[in-house]
Amino acid sequence: MALPVEKYLRVAKMPHIWCPGCGHGIVLQSIVRAIHELELDTEKTVIVSGIGCSARAPGYLNFDTLHTTHGRAIAFATGIKLAKPELNVIVITGDGDAAAIGGNHLIHAARRNLDLTVICFNNNIYGMTSGQYSPLTPQGSYATTSPYGMLENPFDLCNLVMGAGGTFAARSTTHHARQLTNIIKEAISHKGFAFVDALSQCPTYFGRRNKLRTPREMMKWFEDRAVPARNWDKMSPEEREGKFPVGVLTKTQAPELTEVYGQLIEQLQQRGGE
């Protein structure tokens, strides 16, 4: 389906600032495509981000957009959604933004099952500040602040969201652009908190330091390691080694916070009216 770019992008702001071959553009396109295919009302959809290369995305999207402080996008979005539950609220965040400084807001929104769609442009690195390690940088990888290789364990963001009680968590990559679009559609449609771990490549800082010389090489890395979720469960720990599951990893139903709160308001106002 051809994408009516002018409808969704602030074309006057293009081309965007991202480096050649940066995966963030592919994730962004997947989001736009998902919005288009779902026929979301562009006047009732708000896009919120924190700070980072990824977080620059809203500036190119022709919606109500909010570029907040580093790590806090979900908290700002919480206010928007609670104040106007009829809006679709989509959060665009980076692995540093969502999982380092913003980790607490992520797990709390997941716990509350607030109807937000959070899409993490996960490139395993702090792109905007030129390549420091993030909580997603694989052990042993190089970054400007891990000159001897990353010493810490990385998060598995979907596991984290599930551990926090999230009702929807999924993963895909820029290589799997089509799947990514579909997953984002499913995430937006999910009533409740939905998290998408969108693996993206930063050729400029992650690739260059880690001998992944081209964007395609980085995407090949995704291609080689991704395992469809339905196969993942059947794999032994040894088979899983060096691989990761893609697809929808958890999807359950639970009361959504703005609905629950709306009911309370209704109840109390009726009671007050009696």
Next chain:
Amino acid sequence: MALPVEKYLRVAKMPHIWCPGCGHGIVLQSIVRAIHELELDTEKTVIVSGIGCSARAPGYLNFDTLHTTHGRAIAFATGIKLAKPELNVIVITGDGDAAAIGGNHLIHAARRNLDLTVICFNNNIYGMTSGQYSPLTPQGSYATTSPYGMLENPFDLCNLVMGAGGTFAARSTTHHARQLTNIIKEAISHKGFAFVDALSQCPTYFGRRNKLRTPREMMKWFEDRAVPARNWDKMSPEEREGKFPVGVLTKTQAPELTEVYGQLIEQLQQRGGE
């Protein structure tokens, strides 16, 4: 085993400030007992806390103690442990301290597998500020800020820690004081990040508002709902309803951060010396 209280407590500061029947004293005693039974060196053990009723515990403990800012105990402890890896560092925290404002530090310490023992005095409520809901307050329960019943889902803190990649997570309650002591011993002995969800009663604020009229009634609540971990796995979702598992819920081995960092220092210094 009789507990040589004078060795471990700052007896001049006793009696402590906690209300009659407050579970925090029982958890504290379990910690002291664990330390005693493990024969930890009292001069090489540091106790760190945030802010809350629970966080007042270190003031009564005759060790190096640090009463920090709300939610940040684990981050302060991270500095202590990294600067002096030979110290035993135990963090005492509350459910608000650890899981509300401090949630991010909890998951990051778990991810890093830093050798800290974190004991959460989990009374489902903010005791110190007089009874607001916490991220652990069960749905429907009353608190001063949930006058119509708690609307949000609570965390399962052990699940959260596991989702973050933690290598040790366990739960017990003030009712299970003996088990609690043993679990704390195991947590302290664990090389790596260890988390103990210690369910505690706040008769003053949680009990009073939720028709649990005595401390014993609150502990009975624990008694009735706790299921040994080994049985939990065999239970159906229906059987689990209204219950929770106690015992060691996860225990795995992974490289510990100060060890890994120590190796790096050694390596680089040798290299420098060559």
Next chain:
Amino acid sequence: MIKNQARLLQGNEAVVEGAIAAGLKFFAGYPITPSTEIAEQCAAKLPAAGGTFIQMEDEIASMAAVCGASLAGAKSMTATSGPGFSLKQENLGFAVKGEIPCVVVNVQRVGPSTGMPTSPAQGDVMQARWGAHGDHEIVALCPSSVEEAFSLTVEAFNIAEEYRTPVILLMDEVIGHLREKVVLPSKEELVVKEREKPSVPQGEYKPFAMKQGNIPGVPPLAAYGEGYRFHVTGLTHGEDGFPTNNPAIAEKQLKRLNEKISSNKEALVKVEEFHLDDAEIVVFAYGATARSARKAVNDARAQGIKAGMLRPVTIWPFAEDALLKVKAKSPKAVIVAEMNLGQMVLPVKRVMGDSVPVVQVNKLAGQLIEPEEILSAVKEAI
């Protein structure tokens, strides 16, 4: 018995009454002594008023949620005390930069750090002005009574909405916890202001326009979901809200941001002048301390001393003009009484210059300054 019009209200409760009267529709907070009653009252009262209360995971998130809700069109508030106020600074700066109307209550307790949580102080006055990084003006109001806790909350919302700016309600523990007899104004008596909405077609809306708007320098503000599809960022931006590195545009916008406050001081800065006309000794005091000062002035007058009080009701922007008027009359001394080590005394000294001696009365360990302490300073200065 028949009730009269009056009620007994706690300062913190009065804030909530004022906020709801002013149209509060969203409160996000995190409990902290001595402000917690504000959150608790909001939890109890907001839903019935069609608004939403949420206890966030921390103060940072609370401030963020308040900004988000305000951009979605809801009048929004948060409340805290020193430690939480410190945490809010980054997002408070975002609200300043994004020109997001909201009210931030700080009920001051003794610092630094955890300090004395249940004891009063006025140690965050300078922080209110300078706590966030970067150049910015701020509006802060300082109630001296429960009645003012109500009326200044309404005023705070009015200023926030009219000037598109966060407004700080800077209370102290004494006023926050004080229960006092008050008569609340009726709906008709209340002046409630609403933010100005854009009058241009959707495609032409510039959320940070230089010249539009009722108040010079304050551009109208659309709400999310109304079709304007506008962008808000904490980066330095142009009239359209998009980031810029053009120093000329940046300078213009940063100046407008500051001047919308600094050049409207006349409208914004309110003071109470008490026996100032012939005062030879002027006591400068605010918040709870002003109540002691008032008594001290009365007592001094009773003893034949011509004392007076200047009370800044608006604590920021600084009441420079009122002080210059005082200076013009060459009083024998200005006594600055405050529950801190000496904070507002600094700008007072700056304005008084070399000609008028400035005397300090300070107390910093959690006790309200007593009238006698001020009185004896008055007597010494005469």
Next chain:
Amino acid sequence: MIKNQARLLQGNEAVVEGAIAAGLKFFAGYPITPSTEIAEQCAAKLPAAGGTFIQMEDEIASMAAVCGASLAGAKSMTATSGPGFSLKQENLGFAVKGEIPCVVVNVQRVGPSTGMPTSPAQGDVMQARWGAHGDHEIVALCPSSVEEAFSLTVEAFNIAEEYRTPVILLMDEVIGHLREKVVLPSKEELVVKEREKPSVPQGEYKPFAMKQGNIPGVPPLAAYGEGYRFHVTGLTHGEDGFPTNNPAIAEKQLKRLNEKISSNKEALVKVEEFHLDDAEIVVFAYGATARSARKAVNDARAQGIKAGMLRPVTIWPFAEDALLKVKAKSPKAVIVAEMNLGQMVLPVKRVMGDSVPVVQVNKLAGQLIEPEEILSAVKEAI
């Protein structure tokens, strides 16, 4: 070719060199432009120096970890810029209250909020003083060159350790990113100070004693793990470190906390006086701006104008005495040049009083003030 003694170093790099020379053993930080190179250099260099680098989850955690490490006996540092500095305020206040030696670097960029991340500013000068809640004194140093980035970092550690206090190294983007030729002092030339250790038996140790210690008001500090088993809290505490609500004790401790800085100003406050002796026009400038000021002064002198510069090297405590000396000579004007809307000009005005006109030269959109701009202010004022 044979190298000389000099090196080309970036300001941020020089900070790390200085820190390691001063004995840095622990760095916790979170990347932010334009301070990131400090973290990166620490990551590369600390382990070989036997120290530990960690990138924490945010700036709050970084400040916390630094406090923890310092209490464990390690000289500790963190580095950030405006947004992160705002976030650190609460724990910076804890460091003040707990009297925990540490160094906090803020490389200033344009605010408010995200502002202009790669452009210089001096908009956090007042925040450095007042950013944390509650009454507290702070020490802040402000380098004007890469060489000073090195030497003032060493000085910052020395002050931190000697006075048991956090010290802020307040840089700006110009100095942080500037590469400059510097000759670093040899180990022998360097003065490195260590914190005073308790001399009393373990059982008698009072970590917040009123009178002990080499410097009046600064009690010796044991390290965790040395057997002293002491308590540190952010609550107002007595000499033994345990919380107290006794106002008399609280007052004494809070006063000591402040006076250990304020009454040692003579030792702490360093200024550079440049052509001040006969100056009719005095330029007050700091950080990168002082380099423009120096050129302006030279150019003015070349044109026969008696200009001079007062540069506060220590930006807090305020260089009041040096300014009073200037005032005593009744210059025609003091020109305050700063990359902000006018911050340090406020205390300068306070000290200058009514007699000496104070003129402002400001720039706030991310550009260094040019010598010509200062020069023309000088000419106008003459």
Next chain:
Amino acid sequence: MRLELRLAGEGGQGLITAGIILAEACAEYTDLNVVQTQSYGPESRGGASRADVIISSHEIDYPQVKKPDVLIVLAQEACDKYLPTVKDGGTVIIDTTYVKPVPEAQSQRVKVIEFPVSAKARELGREIVANIVALGLLVETTGIVPKDAVIAAILDRVPKGTEELNKQAFAAGVEAAKAL
């Protein structure tokens, strides 16, 4: 006229509530001005508890009680702590159920009224209404607030079903004061 009152005892004895009721009575049912304050422990964990009320026909500037005109104490610790704060010539009402007789030195300085407040409440059915008995004593002793105002304020606040008990408690306090 400015009257400063202090009610002190232990957490759980309901003295803060009593203070608030008294203040509400003044505020909502009389022309008197009133402010009420209370102690907030460092950590509000049980222990001592104190409510202060200032009643005045004029505006109330300084809102704190330094030297109460009247003190009522329901616990020994509270008595020891606050007795010395009472104004010379002021009045102290002690609950003899829990408080030992006032030492000679003090009883010469202030007027002492003794009554087994808590015992009386117990006698009425539930010790929990000791605070209302105390209120009766206080109101009758000071004579400053109309009793019907206080009764109205009591009824505004107490849980449904306990109205009678509370009225009796208040009356008992009033009677006791009259009898003394």
Next chain:
Amino acid sequence: MRLELRLAGEGGQGLITAGIILAEACAEYTDLNVVQTQSYGPESRGGASRADVIISSHEIDYPQVKKPDVLIVLAQEACDKYLPTVKDGGTVIIDTTYVKPVPEAQSQRVKVIEFPVSAKARELGREIVANIVALGLLVETTGIVPKDAVIAAILDRVPKGTEELNKQAFAAGVEAAKAL
């Protein structure tokens, strides 16, 4: 003597490195004073890149380059942007591989040197050494820094195994300047 130099082009052309090498040469191998600065894009994502170097026999106060004495540009955008900033009578070196001839108006104002810097580098084996060729041009043109100092500084910095290539590149630049 104070000389202000500017090296400008696109990210990836290595001009920042060239600027740093030049500054290091001055700092570590001569008595000259030197400061070096560079552009930091708003988001440091590719795009334009600029390094400034000020060399002086005296102390350097104001550390920024307003009007360079010499500008070398390796990309058209950089040329368009910075050409007007060059001091009247200053020198501009353009890499004709990527930069169009300088417009008449400007070429009267400043001295223009043209050389296919990048093409030359490609010719030597790898275009990546264009920055070093540029350095050679700059050093020879200005004559302010001893060439052996610059060569030493180059060798301090470049990766092992590329020393010869870089020396050749530098020499090529120097030659070109001499020839012009």
Next chain:
Amino acid sequence: MGQTLQWEISVNSKWCKKCGLCVDYCPRDVLEISDIPTVKDAALCIGCLQCERHCPDFAITVKRRENND
């Protein structure tokens, strides 16, 4: 030995907050409480430490008598 007193139970009245948990938890009904807990019948005590472990105030201790062999 037999049924002689093996266990010494002591209550620290300065620390005890009278919550009654020790009494609640004693499986042998050894303790009773009006103000602070007191030992009703020490002979029944089996030294299970339930009282001690559940005391939030470190106020009750149970020790084996030293002279009971």
Next chain:
Amino acid sequence: MGQTLQWEISVNSKWCKKCGLCVDYCPRDVLEISDIPTVKDAALCIGCLQCERHCPDFAITVKRRENND
């Protein structure tokens, strides 16, 4: 119909950053790149959209020809 050109491929040269991913991802070798990508043999295109979906810059679009029925 047959093998006539069904797909119209266009590259927005103002947005294209020359990363080459479109070329890499094309399964039919339709595209080639020296500066910006160009169509080597449009007839081979199967309209799979791999190029478009993997373009980070919204710079390449593949549309079904409208006059191809």
